[in-house]
Amino acid sequence: MAFLLQILEAGLPLSYAAIFVLYLRHFLKPGGHEADRPFLGSQLLYGTLGVHLAYLGLLSYQVDHLPVASRAEFLSVLALCIGLVYAFVERKHRDANTGVFFLPLIIGAQGWSSLLMDPSAPHSILEANPVYGIHVIFMVFGFTALAVSALYALMYILLARQLKSHQLGLIFRQLPALNILEKMSRLATLCGIILLGLGLGIGHYLAMYVLENFNFFDPKIVITYVAWATYAVGYLVVKTKGISGLRMGYLSLGGYLALITSMVVVNTFLSTFHSFQ
Amino acid sequence: MALQRLTAISFSHRNTGLDERDALAFGEEDIRHFVDACHSDWLSEAAVLSTCNRTEFYLWGPSGDDLWPELAKLVARLRSMAPEDMPAPDVYFDAAAARHLFRVAASLESLALGENEILGQIKDTHEQILNGPHKLPVLDQLFQFAIRAGKRVRTETSLCEGVVSIASAAVNLATKIFSDFKSRQVLIVGAGETAETTAMHFSSCGAERFVVLNRSEERGQRLAADIGGAYRPLDTLVDACATADVAVFATGSPTHLISYESMKGVMKARHHRPIFLIDISNPRNVDPEIARLDSAFLYNIDDLQQVVKANLSSRKGEIPAAEIIVTETVDSWQNWQKSMQVTPTIASLAKYFEEVRSQELDRQYNGISEEQRKMLDDFSRGLVKKLLHNPIMYLRSSVADNSLSTDDLHLVRSLYDLDDRKEKNDES
Known part of the structure; x- marks a missing residue:
């Protein structure tokens, strides 16, 4: 099994890189792609994500815990999460022209993971706890979905600015329409809210029944709850009031940047029991 | 007998006014009469591409330089025009005719450079070729090449991208x-x-x-x-x-x-x-x-x-790339035509060998068992196949690499007396 895992560790980044080339060609193709014809890149991406999922399953079996105990495992889960969220959004809106922006992130995360991977690395008892593993996976999934949403918001802003400035370049020609980008961003946000909510719920369970000293006012927890509540309320307000447009794009991107900045500040300057490494 | 050749006769925005193009516009009925007349009077395959900006006649068959004056009478009759009122068309022969059609399909000849409608109109003409009462194998191929060229230009270049109104x-x-x-x-x-x-x-x-x-x-x-x-x-x-x-x-x-x-x-x-x-x-x-x-x-x-x-300037920048595709398609078309030249020779050669084989077998069949006949039959088939392999491969590869000369074909046909045999067969 170790040999198979090594093959997959080498093969996954290469496979994603090949898929990236297909997405890049698709993006640069004059006249775009015929929507009714299946795009090979998408089919290969779905297949590779399946293989990636199987790889993480095998890895869990070999190391006897969910693959969130080391940086390498975490990066591989992150790559899979980006891929799954993107693939879901792409399938839902039948538009593969934004994949070229996400695949480099997947290649980077999985490539780095493959380089660092050491299944024999020591890990704490908590990290071997399956509930903890599920909690982390949901949290990663949730934050990834919010990041994907922010990237779509960035694309929205870029396209809207091109349209406003009348400078109609490659982005204008190849990106989906503004309303599609907005829908993609909203779908990713909804995924993020649900997944993060599940992650927080499982984290609560873990804190109450597994951890002995649980501090509800741990800065990381507070920020995560505030972020989750802000996203959830914001999503409902936007949905019910029908708010959209460039301001929403700025808000979505700004919100995610604020979340990341506060996380970095907390991790750097404040003590927290939430330290994975 | 006049040489079989491809001819394209074109009336378009380049050589006619709007009134003249309106007068020359062919409806379905006109096209049917035109194709029938060409088939019966000139033994030609004929197709008509008629759009709001062009009426073009494509013919494959015996054709000399006097083809258009003859055809003009037919066109004038069908469109109820006086022959002297007919404007002078642009006439193209052989590779130039094919190139013209491929340029039309690529929309390089269109009034609005890069427009998409023309490819659909060429597909309609191809449909008429396929569904008509006469078999038009050469024009069928020609239009297939044209459609292929049009599609390639649209997928491999940005000639048809962007809007121009x-x-x-x-x-x-x-x-x-x-x-x-x-x-x-x-x-x-x-x-x-x-x-x-x-x-x-x-x-x-x-x-x-x-x-x-x-x-x-x-x-x-x-x-x-x-x-x-x-x-x-x-x-x-x-x-x-x-x-x-x-x-x-x-x-x-x-x-x-x-x-x-x-x-x-x-x-x-x-x-x-x-x-x-x-x-x-x-x-x-x-x-x-x-x-x-x-x-x-x-x-x-x-x-x-x-x-x-x-958009217009970006389309103009794509013209050289589209012209390359047109030239490649003309080359493929010419290769196909050349392969059509050797196909009858290969068929005659195979037929000749088969006849010789059958005659020889007939002479040997008396007094031998069924099993021996089968063995002889299999052996002779294998032998003929092996003997024919090199000459056929030579002919095909010569066509593919453009090195086949008319002399080569004559030599093969003379060696086995294929022309005389064909005439005898035709007479019988």
Whole structure:
């Protein structure tokens, strides 16, 4: 099994890189792609994500815990999460022209993971706890979905600015329409809210029944709850009031940047029991 | 007997006026008569490509330089014209004829460079070739090559990308904001020709919800009825903007119909939902300051003309790439034609060997068992196959690498007396 895992560790980044080339060609193709014809890149991406999922399953079996105990495992889960969220959004809106922006992130995360991977690395008892593993996976999934949403918001802003400035370049020609980008961003946000909510719920369970000293006012927890509540309320307000447009794009991107900045500040300057490494 | 060759006779915007093109436009019935007459009178395969900008005749068969004067009488008769009134066509032969058709398919010959409609019209002509009463194998192949060239140009180059009219540029920009117009409200301010053309463009792209605002109620009502929309008086413009997704301004008003301040209020009322403002009036109807508002996308006639100009210039830049594809397709067409030249020789050669084999077998069949016959049959078949392999491969590869000369073909045919045998067979 170790040999198979090594093959997959080498093969996954290469496979994603090949898929990236297909997405890049698709993006640069004059006249775009015929929507009714299946795009090979998408089919290969779905297949590779399946293989990636199987790889993480095998890895869990070999190391006897969910693959969130080391940086390498975490990066591989992150790559899979980006891929799954993107693939879901792409399938839902039948538009593969934004994949070229996400695949480099997947290649980077999985490539780095493959380089660092050491299944024999020591890990704490908590990290071997399956509930903890599920909690982390949901949290990663949730934050990834919010990041994907922010990237779509960035694309929205870029396209809207091109349209406003009348400078109609490659982005204008190849990106989906503004309303599609907005829908993609909203779908990713909804995924993020649900997944993060599940992650927080499982984290609560873990804190109450597994951890002995649980501090509800741990800065990381507070920020995560505030972020989750802000996203959830914001999503409902936007949905019910029908708010959209460039301001929403700025808000979505700004919100995610604020979340990341506060996380970095907390991790750097404040003590927290939430330290994975 | 005249040489079999491909001929293209072209009347287009390059050599005729609009009236002449109208007079020469062939309907289905004319095409049927023309193809029948060519088949019976000149033993030719014939096809007609007739669009609003061109009428072209493609013929494969015995043809000399006097073909057009003869054909002109037929065309004149079919279109009820006096032969002397017929304009002079452009006539192309062989590879030049094929190149012309491939350039037409690539829309390099079109009045609007890079237009897409022509490929569909060539496909229609190909359908007529396939469904007609006569077999037209060479023209069938020619049009297949043309369709292939047209498709390649559209997928491998940007020749047909972008839009080249003001109205279609406006619609194209709007699709980058809303993707489709099915549930979008399109506001048409004005009821003149420009407003109507733009409204029709939106309608043809799927817009269904129109509101027409005009000073004259009668004209406004008329346009609203034509495009299936509702009429509202011009003084409700600000309210109408609050619900619209696209607003087209095409009036003769000498002043701005909507100011920055009123649009600011509109944007607030619509929760900053995007609106696309198309100002194709001269002088402008929309305060240019409105462009500063978030989610208000304002394009005036100059901006749209810039888009059209940029698209046209980008299309022109793609001409060399499209010409390369046309040249490659002409080469493939010529190779196919050459392979057609050797196909009869290969068939005659195979037939000759088979005849010799059969004759020899017949001589040996007396007095041998069924099992021995079968063995002899299998052996002779294998032998003939092996003997023929090298000459056939030589002929095919010579065609593929363009090295086959007429002398080579004559030599092969003379060696086995294939021409005489063919004549004898034809006589019998």
